[in-house]
Amino acid sequence: MSSTMFRSLSIFNYRVWFIGALVSNIGAWMQATAQNWVVLTQLTDNDAAAMGVTMALQFAPPLLLVGVTGWVADRFDRRRLIMCTQGALLVLALGLGILLLTGAMTLPLMYGFALALGVATAFDNPARQAFVSDLVSQENASNAVALNAASFNTARLIGPAVAGVMIVLVGTGWVFLVNAVTFLAMLGALLVMRPHELVARVRRGGPARLADGFRYVAGRPDLVVIFVMVFLLGAFGMNFPIFASTMALEFGRGADGFGLLSSFVAIGSLTGALLAARRERARMRVVVVGTGGFAVASVLSVLAPGYETYAATLVLTGFCVVTTLTTANGYVQTTTDPALRGRVIALYMAILLGGTPVGAPIVGAVAAAFGPRMAIGVAAVAALVACGIGVAWTLASGRVHRHETRRFRLTVDDTRPITTVDPEPEDFSDEIAGTTPIPLPPGERTPRPVHRPRHGA
DSSP: OHHHHTGGGGSHHHHHHHHHHHHHHHHHHHHHHHHHHIIIIISSSSOHHHHHHHHHHHHHHHHHTHHHHHHHHHHSOHHHHHHHHHHHHHHHHHHHHHHHHTTOOOHHHHHHHHHHHHHHHHHHHHHHHHHHHHHSOGGGHHHHHHHHHHHHHHHHHHHHHHHHHHHHHTOSHHHHHHHHHHHHHHHHHHHHSOGGGSOOOOOOSSOOOTHHHHHHHHTOHHHHHHHHHHHHIIIIIOOHHHHHHHHHHHTTOOHHHHHHHHHHHHHHHHHHHHHHHHSSSOOHHHHHHHHHHHHHHHHHHHHOOSHHHHHHHHHHHHHHHHHHHHHHHHHHHHHSOGGGHHHHHHHHHHHHHHTHHHHHHHHHHHHHHHOHHHHHHHHHHHHHHHHHHHHHHHHHTTTTTTOTTTSOOOOOOOSSOTTOOOSSOOOOTTSSTTOOOOOOOTTOOOOOOSOOOOOOO
């Protein structure tokens, strides 16, 4: 079973990518922990609302730039694009570290850096997510996505704890400088890859239009449901920096206690990611169950009487949220038209991260006015609503009893270039029930799917 779980690591390019991403992600989690602690304790007097504004500025660009960033990820060489975005993030980390070490950092400056980080991340995220599909074959795509999540959450296990100790011992500025160094691991991995072994990109004939990704998702009711669920979870449920930092202060803990709480989240997150890697394919029902589990975990966090008990509830929280998001990400990647994957992934990441500018200020204000437990309660309600939407659509679509006249059917051509045309093209406009196909450019005819996999619950 372990060979199945880690099968994507047998591919050289993916193995190099995995190692580089792990090192870089550790640094990213160190920086995120230090940044939130700086805003909460150095630049303000434990102002959770200011932290919410910082998070909103950092996560707004992926939502505002979604059309452009997705188009860029589909239009340009993703490997070189990631080199550019990672280089930009390295420079920003250096700037933050120097300003903190020299004592020149202010709250308005931090807001500016948060916005700049958000812009760089807006271009980096869809390119990195879609690049995974360039590293492995289609049958390994879901496994590769899950292992990516495992790397991310292994880093989440290590990074915040290391950051908490470093903040106590040497201060926050050095944390940002260490993160800048870790970007070199990702840049090095991209340089040593074997470009000729990358999976050939599928490109649609005719002009690549920004609106195609939106039109494609609008015609996929299952993706619309997933995006709504992910938005609610991202906007109100995934504000862990606000929850953990304010709960740490409530329990009388410092930066090391805050960092340790993030590591407890990562224990459950890593477990969820590894279990996702064992599954042959991503299923909608796992997303629905995961959101319900997150609601339960949040309620347990609200009721936790002490620091240790609260930390234990975060293990379940991390497990549920990563199970949900890893499965949702894998489902989106493996069921999306390859020629539109970058734009659809950009929209997915915008929905996930772009919900933060909506939810973080609200959650931060609730935490400041009524305490962190009430803010976590808001997350529980949002997750419960998301689960209800998923359950309602699952029942309405006929997936529970697999009724053939009502069950959602999907065909994705993932083995032949989209520009391939049949002499006698067929009309597959009803392959996605209840939708309208994306209009093709003039002169282009519909490709014939080679096989018709069912992506069900």
